[in-house]
Each structure stands twice: as structure tokens, then as C-alpha cells.
Amino acid sequence: MLNAPAIRRFIQWLRPTTLDRYLINQVIPPFTIALAVVMTALLLERLLVLFNLLAEGNNNLRTFVELLTTLLPHYLGLAIPAALCVSVFAVMRRMSQNEEIDAANSSGLSLLRITRPYIHLGLVLGVISFLLYGFIQPHARYDFRAAFYFASHTGWSPRLQPRMFARPSSDLTLVAEDVTQSGSELKNVFIHDTSDHQERNITARKGHIRIASDGSTVQLELEDGIIVSDSGDKPPSLTTFQHSTRYLTHASQTTPFRERGDDERELTSPELISKIVRQDGSISQPHMWSELHFRLARSLTIPFIPLLATALAMARKRQRNNAGLPIAFILMIGFDHILQFGHSMVATRQLSVLVIWAPAFVFITLCVTLLLYRSGTFLLWRARWAQPARTRQA
Numbered sequence: 001m002l003n004a005p006a007i008r009r010f011i012q013w014l015r016p017t018t019l020d021r022y023l024i025n026q027v028i029p030p031f032t033i034a035l036a037v038v039m040t041a042l043l044l045e046r047l048l049v050l051f052n053l054l055a056e057g058n059n060n061l062r063t064f065v066e067l068l069t070t071l072l073p074h075y076l077g078l079a080i081p082a083a084l085c086v087s088v089f090a091v092m093r094r095m096s097q098n099e100e101i102d103a104a105n106s107s108g109l110s111l112l113r114i115t116r117p118y119i120h121l122g123l124v125l126g127v128i129s130f131l132l133y134g135f136i137q138p139h140a141r142y143d144f145r146a147a148f149y150f151a152s153h154t155g156w157s158p159r160l161q162p163r164m165f166a167r168p169s170s171d172l173t174l175v176a177e178d179v180t181q182s183g184s185e186l187k188n189v190f191i192h193d194t195s196d197h198q199e200r201n202i203t204a205r206k207g208h209i210r211i212a213s214d215g216s217t218v219q220l221e222l223e224d225g226i227i228v229s230d231s232g233d234k235p236p237s238l239t240t241f242q243h244s245t246r247y248l249t250h251a252s253q254t255t256p257f258r259e260r261g262d263d264e265r266e267l268t269s270p271e272l273i274s275k276i277v278r279q280d281g282s283i284s285q286p287h288m289w290s291e292l293h294f295r296l297a298r299s300l301t302i303p304f305i306p307l308l309a310t311a312l313a314m315a316r317k318r319q320r321n322n323a324g325l326p327i328a329f330i331l332m333i334g335f336d337h338i339l340q341f342g343h344s345m346v347a348t349r350q351l352s353v354l355v356i357w358a359p360a361f362v363f364i365t366l367c368v369t370l371l372l373y374r375s376g377t378f379l380l381w382r383a384r385w386a387q388p389a390r391t392r393q394a
Contacts (some may be wrong), residue, residue: 134269
């Protein structure tokens with residue numbers, strides 16, 4: 001039978017108080033700002049790569065937006081822990097400097113109690129990160145690879161130069177007197193086309209090369225031109241046009257991208273578990289075990305980040321400079337690199353998954369220990385243990 005008083009106490013523990021709502025309201029703005037800043041910083045390098053792909057490969061803006069969207073889940077998983085640490089540190093540091101922490105302690109609230117809403121926030125973000133790592137990121141990673149492959153292999157990525165012949169396909173040759181905008185804008189264009197058992201000579205005053213809106217073909221849009229067609233069995237014909245579209249490559253010329261699942265990072269957590277249970281040989285068992293435990297370890301440590309940020313935000317009186325935030329970042333970055341190293345060692349060297357979990361437990365223990373030390377809990381325990389000894393001596 002369930003213990004009703006214990007359940008009521010647990011529900012009351014979860015129910016937010018006025019202090020909890022105040023602390024959550026204080027942390028939301030810096031968390032949002034920090035998340036945006038960290039996401040922007042992480043995306044900058046990939047943005048340059050995508051801009052080059054957009055400019056040099058003559059892809060349209062839609063391709064760029066699709067690639068950028070598929071990157072967001074990956075970098076969001078990296079940005080959430082950093083933003084949580086920065087925002088909690090900023091709020092607790094300000095409260096410490098304004099002596100709000102001292103006022104709360106004087107009213108009987110410990111530092112552990114003050115940190116409780118941020119622990120709840122960490123639990124929520126930990127669950128979100130688990131869903132992100134285990135379900136959203138695998139699909140997003142595959143979608144990015146597929147979109148990048150298609151953008152890079154749409155058939156023919158033009159690199160035209162003025163007055164130099166180019167052959168985008170076996171039956172098409174073109175040359176332009178003037179080429180601008182990285183090879184996409186052409187002037188005084190000549191095309192020799194031998195497709196469909198006909199010979200066509202096309203001249204146009206202007207031309208523009210672009211990727212079709214559906215991403216299936218590379219198109220050359222011509223303006224103010226003439227087409228001379230010769231099928232061999234009939235007299236040549238001449239056609240003038242104001243606007244005409246020629247297809248330089250078709251989707252059938254691009255090899256389809258592979259199916260999702262060749263890489264363990266493209267598999268969702270249930271799919272990983274299913275392949276492990278069935279002992280699927282398409283991906284090595286150590287790689288799948290390593291990926292599964294790596295996701296779980298990263299998700300489990302997120303709720304403990306507020307403990308670390310709170311402990312390092314507490315400063316001595318009249319101490320303006322505090323190295324707590326740099327120390328927190330060093331610890332988190334170091335932990336992440338060690339975790340990734342353990343992930344790699346389990347996958348490639350077939351070591352025990354304890355290589356992944358040991359750094360996670362050390363990080364969790366460090367976060368809890370620092371907060372207990374800052375809150376004076378160790379001194380309280382020491383005093384309680386010493387009191388019976390003094391009583392017996394008396």
C-alpha cells in the first residue's frame with residue numbers, strides 16, 4: 001500500500017513556491033540570451049561552409065536554409081548545458097553580491113533549498129536533451145548529410161570562365177563571352193546541344209544558371225535568343241525566343257543518397273537497443289553500445305550543472321573578481337572531451353562502458369561536493385557528529 005503522507009510530501013516538494021517562481025523568472029532571460037549567443041558561436045564555422053556552398057555551387061536560398069535547419073539540433077545539444085551554466089551562475093552571482101543569499105539564509109533557507117528550482121530546471125532540460133540526443137539528432141544528422149550530398153552532387157556545379165568551353169554533359173557544350181557572379185550570370189551565350197537525336201545551336205544575349213526550386217535539376221535560363229535545330233532528315237528550323245529554360249543536368253544523373261542507419265549516430269535510441277538485442281551485424285556492437293551509453297551519460301549529468309554553477313558563483317565578502325565562471329567552463333569542456341574520448345575508446349578499443357560512466361560519476365560527485373561545501377553542510381554534519389562525542393565526555 002502506498003504511503004499517502006510520503007506522496008503528499010513529494011507533491012509538496014515539487015510544487016513551486018513564490019521563491020521558486022522568482023528564481024525561475026530570474027534565470028529565463030539570461031538563459032535565452034546565453035542559448036542564442038552560444039548557438040551563434042557554434043554555428044559560425046558551419047555558416048561559412050554553407051555560404052561557400054551557396055555561392056560557389058549556385059544553390060538557392062532554400063538549400064541553405066534546409067542545411068542550416070538540420071544543424072540546429074546538433075548544436076542545440078551542445079548549447080543547452082553551456083547556457084544553463086552561464087544563466088544560473090549569473091543569477092546566483094548577482095544574488096550573492098546583493099546579499100539576497102544572506103537574507104534567504106537568515107530566514108532559514110539553505111543554499112541547497114535556494115538551488116532546488118534550478119535542479120528542477122536541470123531535470124527538465126536533461127529530459128529534453130535525452131529526447132534530443134536519442135530521437136531528434138539522429139534524424140537531423142542524416143538529413144544534413146543527405147542534403148549536403150545532394151547540394152554537392154546535383155550533377156554539375158558550374159565553374160565557368162569567359163570564352164572557355166564547358167561540357168556539363170556528354171551532349172551539351174556551352175560558352176559565354178562574359179561570366180560574372182561566380183559563374184552564374186552569363187552574357188552572349190552559345191550552346192551546342194545534340195540530345196534527342198537532334199543538333200541544336202542556341203545563342204542568347206543573357207543566361208542565368210541556378211538550381212531548380214525542388215532541387216532536382218541545374219537550369220540555365222536564357223533571354224533574347226535564337227535556336228537553330230537540325231534533325232538531319234528535315235530542313236533546319238529557326239526559332240526566336242524571349243525566355244527559354246535549358247536543363248543542364250537532371251535528377252536521374254545524381255546517385256541517390258544511401259538509406260539512414262549506416263552510422264550508429266543516425267540511429268535513434270530504440271533502434272540502437274533493437275539492433276543490440278538482435279545482434280545486428282551491419283554496425284559493430286561496440287560502436288552501438290558506446291553511442292547508447294554516451295547519450296545516457298550526457299543526459300544524466302545535465303541536472304547537476306546548476307549545482308556546479310551555484311557553488312562557483314558564491315564569493316567571499318568584498319570580493320569583486322570571481323574566477324568561478326572560467327573554472328566552470330574549464331570543468332565542463334574538460335569533462336565533455338574526456339567523455340568523448342571514453343566514447344571513442346569504447347567504440348574502437350572495445351573497452352568497458354565504465355570508461356564512459358566513470359567521468360560522468362566523477363563530474364556528478366564533484367558538483368554535489370562543491371555545493372555541499374559552499375552551503376556549509378559539511379560543517380553542519382561535522383558539528384552533529386561531534387556533539388554526541390562531547391555529550392559522552394561530559
